[in-house]
Amino acid sequence: MNVKKFVMSFVFPITGLALLSESSVANNYHYDKLPPPSIDSNFYDNGNPAEAKVALGKFLFFDKILSGNKNISCATCHHGLTDTGDGLSLPVGEGARGIGVVRDTGSGPDAIHERVPRNAPPLFTLGAIEIDTLFHDGRVEIDATQLSGFSTPAGDDLPLILENVLAAQAMFPVTSATEMAGQMGENPVADAVAAGNLAGVGGVWAQLADRLRNIPEYVSMFTEAFGITADQITYAHAANAISAFERVTWRADNTPFDRFLRGDRKAMSKSARKGMRLFYGKAGCSGCHSGTYLTDMQFHAIGMPQIGQGKGHGEYGYEDMGRASVTGDADQRYQFRTPPLRNVALTGPWGHSGAFDTLEGIVRHHLDPEMSLDNYDCSTEPRLPSRADLDAHDCFVMNDPALVMNIKDANELGKKHLSEKKITYLMDFLHALTDPNSVDIRNDVPRRVPSGLSLVD
Ligand code: HEC
Ligand code: HEC
Incomplete structure (x- = not known):
C-alpha cells in the first residue's frame, strides 16, 4: 500500500x-x-524490437488459431477498431460473435456461459519498462525472486524464455475457459485447461505450439524471428512475438x-x-x-x-x-x-x-x-x-x-x-x-492470418 x-x-x-x-x-x-x-530507452529493446518478431506477433494477435474452438483471438477483446479494448464494460468471451459494442452473446450450444468478470484494459504504453505489473489486480508482475523472473498464477510452470512482463502476460488468456479456451468437452485445449495442465505434455501451451508448427507460413516466420526450427517452436516464443507487436504498435507517447x-x-x-x-x-x-x-x-x-x-x-x-x-x-x-x-x-x-x-x-x-x-x-x-x-x-x-x-x-x-x-x-x-497516431489505428489490423481462419468475429 x-x-x-x-x-x-x-x-x-x-x-x-x-x-x-x-x-x-x-x-x-x-x-x-x-x-x-x-x-526510447524507457521501452524494452529501446522501443525497437526486431521487425520479424513484430510481424509474427501481429498475425498471432489476430489469429483465432490460439483459441480452443478457433473462434476468438486476442484482438477480439483488444481490437484496432475499438482502441485496443472492446468498447464494452465486460468482455464477451469465446462462443459469441461480432466485435465492439455490437458483440452478441452467441447462440445455441455456443452461447457464452458467463460474462468475463473484468473490463478488457487498453494496451497503450505497456511496453514501457516502468509498467512492471499487469492485470487489474497485478497478478502478473516482475519478480526477481522467481526463476522465470515473473510472479504469475502459473508459478514454476512458467517457461524461462519470456523476454518481458508483457510476454509473461500473453501466456494466460489462452488458458482461460471463458476468454479463449472454451469449455471442457468442446476441444482438447479446453480439456487441458480443465485438467490444470498448462505446461505439461499435451498441455495448453504444447497443443497451441503444435497447431503453429503445422502451418508452414508460421514456421518460416518463427525461424526468421527466433532462428528456430519447427520442432523448437513453443508457445513462449509466440508470447514473445505478441509482446513485440503490442509494444511497438501501441506505444502512444x-x-x-x-x-x-x-x-x-x-x-x-x-x-x-x-x-x-x-x-x-x-x-x-x-x-x-x-x-x-x-x-x-x-x-x-x-x-x-x-x-x-x-x-x-x-x-x-x-x-x-x-x-x-x-x-x-x-x-x-x-x-x-x-x-x-x-x-x-x-x-x-x-x-x-x-x-x-x-x-x-x-x-x-x-x-x-x-x-x-x-x-x-x-x-x-x-x-x-x-x-x-x-x-x-x-x-x-x-x-x-x-x-x-x-x-x-x-x-x-x-x-x-x-x-x-x-x-x-x-x-x-x-x-x-x-x-x-492512435486516433486511426485501422492499419494495425492485418488483412489475413496464416491459419486462413476468418478475421470476422
Ligand atoms: C475475452 C476477452 C479477452 C481476450 C480474448 C484477451 N483478453 Fe487480454 N484482457 C482481457 C481482460 C478482461 C483483461 C483484464 C483481466 C484482469 O485484470 O483480471 C485483459 C488484460 C490484458 C492485458 C493486461 C493489460 C494491463 O494493463 O494490465 C494484456 C497485455 C492483454 N490482456 C493482452 C492479451 C493478449 C496478448 C491476448 C491473446 C493471447 C488477450 N489479451 C486476449 C480480455 C481479453
Ligand atoms: C488514490 C489513488 C488515485 C488518485 C488520487 C486518482 N486516481 Fe484515478 N484511478 C486510480 C485507480 C486505482 C483507478 C482504477 C480503479 C478501478 O479500476 O477500479 C483509477 C482510474 C482512473 C481512470 C480510468 C482509467 C481507465 O483506463 O479505466 C481515470 C480517467 C482516472 N483514474 C483519472 C484520475 C483523475 C483525473 C484523478 C484526479 C482527479 C485521479 N484519477 C486521481 C487511482 C487514483
Missing part, C-alpha cells in the same frame, strides 16, 4: 518548476513535480502532453495546461497517476462500483476483492492497480469492471466516490449485451447496500471540490493525453 507516499507528496510538496513558470495560475496550492518525458514534457510549451492548449496544473496540484491526481506513464504501479481502493458477476469473492460470490485476492491481505480489499492514462479519452468504458461509460463520469467519481456510489445507476450505465440470465447478475452488488458499504469503507480517496470550470480544464488535460 502506498497511502504514505501519496500523502507525503502533498505534505512535503516538491515544487514543479515547469508548472510554476506557467502564467495566470492561482498559486495557493502545492504542486507535484512533472514526470520526465517519455524516451507522442501526445500533446508528451510534446509539452519534451519542451514544446505550446503543444497543449491553455485550458489543457490549466487542467495539468490541477492534475499535479489541487485535484491530487498525480498522487497515484504519477511517473511518465501516469501510474504509480501500486494498488488503491477508490470506491468503484462493482458490476457483473465479479471474481466470485465475498459472502455471495459476486464481489471482486482486487489486490487482496492475489496477496491474501484483507487490508487490500477492493484495491486495483492505478491504470496508465495515455489515450484514456478513447478507451471507455472505464474502471476495472467498466462501470463508467463516460470519461467525465469516472473523473467526477474520483472527486466524491461515496456520492458517486450512491448515485450510480446500474440499470443504465453499464455497456453490456443483454441476455436475461446474464443481466440478472449484473447489479447484484450495487443492489445490496451492505456490499456497497464495504466498498465505501475501503475507499481511500477524500472528497474534493472542483468548480465546473476546473472540471472542464481537467477533462481538457485528459484529452491532451491522446496520441494523434
Whole structure:
C-alpha cells in the first residue's frame, strides 16, 4: 500500500518548476513535480524490437488459431477498431460473435456461459519498462525472486524464455475457459485447461505450439524471428512475438502532453495546461497517476462500483476483492492497480469492471466516490449485451447496500471540490493525453492470418 507516499507528496510538496513558470495560475496550492518525458530507452529493446518478431506477433494477435474452438483471438477483446479494448464494460468471451459494442452473446450450444468478470484494459504504453505489473489486480508482475523472473498464477510452470512482463502476460488468456479456451468437452485445449495442465505434455501451451508448427507460413516466420526450427517452436516464443507487436504498435507517447514534457510549451492548449496544473496540484491526481506513464504501479481502493458477476469473492460470490485476492491481505480489499492514462479519452468504458461509460463520469467519481456510489445507476450505465440470465447478475452488488458499504469503507480517496470550470480544464488535460497516431489505428489490423481462419468475429 502506498497511502504514505501519496500523502507525503502533498505534505512535503516538491515544487514543479515547469508548472510554476506557467502564467495566470492561482498559486495557493502545492504542486507535484512533472514526470520526465517519455524516451526510447524507457521501452524494452529501446522501443525497437526486431521487425520479424513484430510481424509474427501481429498475425498471432489476430489469429483465432490460439483459441480452443478457433473462434476468438486476442484482438477480439483488444481490437484496432475499438482502441485496443472492446468498447464494452465486460468482455464477451469465446462462443459469441461480432466485435465492439455490437458483440452478441452467441447462440445455441455456443452461447457464452458467463460474462468475463473484468473490463478488457487498453494496451497503450505497456511496453514501457516502468509498467512492471499487469492485470487489474497485478497478478502478473516482475519478480526477481522467481526463476522465470515473473510472479504469475502459473508459478514454476512458467517457461524461462519470456523476454518481458508483457510476454509473461500473453501466456494466460489462452488458458482461460471463458476468454479463449472454451469449455471442457468442446476441444482438447479446453480439456487441458480443465485438467490444470498448462505446461505439461499435451498441455495448453504444447497443443497451441503444435497447431503453429503445422502451418508452414508460421514456421518460416518463427525461424526468421527466433532462428528456430519447427520442432523448437513453443508457445513462449509466440508470447514473445505478441509482446513485440503490442509494444511497438501501441506505444502512444507522442501526445500533446508528451510534446509539452519534451519542451514544446505550446503543444497543449491553455485550458489543457490549466487542467495539468490541477492534475499535479489541487485535484491530487498525480498522487497515484504519477511517473511518465501516469501510474504509480501500486494498488488503491477508490470506491468503484462493482458490476457483473465479479471474481466470485465475498459472502455471495459476486464481489471482486482486487489486490487482496492475489496477496491474501484483507487490508487490500477492493484495491486495483492505478491504470496508465495515455489515450484514456478513447478507451471507455472505464474502471476495472467498466462501470463508467463516460470519461467525465469516472473523473467526477474520483472527486466524491461515496456520492458517486450512491448515485450510480446500474440499470443504465453499464455497456453490456443483454441476455436475461446474464443481466440478472449484473447489479447484484450495487443492489445490496451492505456490499456497497464495504466498498465505501475501503475507499481511500477524500472528497474534493472542483468548480465546473476546473472540471472542464481537467477533462481538457485528459484529452491532451491522446496520441494523434492512435486516433486511426485501422492499419494495425492485418488483412489475413496464416491459419486462413476468418478475421470476422
Ligand atoms: C475475452 C476477452 C479477452 C481476450 C480474448 C484477451 N483478453 Fe487480454 N484482457 C482481457 C481482460 C478482461 C483483461 C483484464 C483481466 C484482469 O485484470 O483480471 C485483459 C488484460 C490484458 C492485458 C493486461 C493489460 C494491463 O494493463 O494490465 C494484456 C497485455 C492483454 N490482456 C493482452 C492479451 C493478449 C496478448 C491476448 C491473446 C493471447 C488477450 N489479451 C486476449 C480480455 C481479453
Ligand atoms: C488514490 C489513488 C488515485 C488518485 C488520487 C486518482 N486516481 Fe484515478 N484511478 C486510480 C485507480 C486505482 C483507478 C482504477 C480503479 C478501478 O479500476 O477500479 C483509477 C482510474 C482512473 C481512470 C480510468 C482509467 C481507465 O483506463 O479505466 C481515470 C480517467 C482516472 N483514474 C483519472 C484520475 C483523475 C483525473 C484523478 C484526479 C482527479 C485521479 N484519477 C486521481 C487511482 C487514483
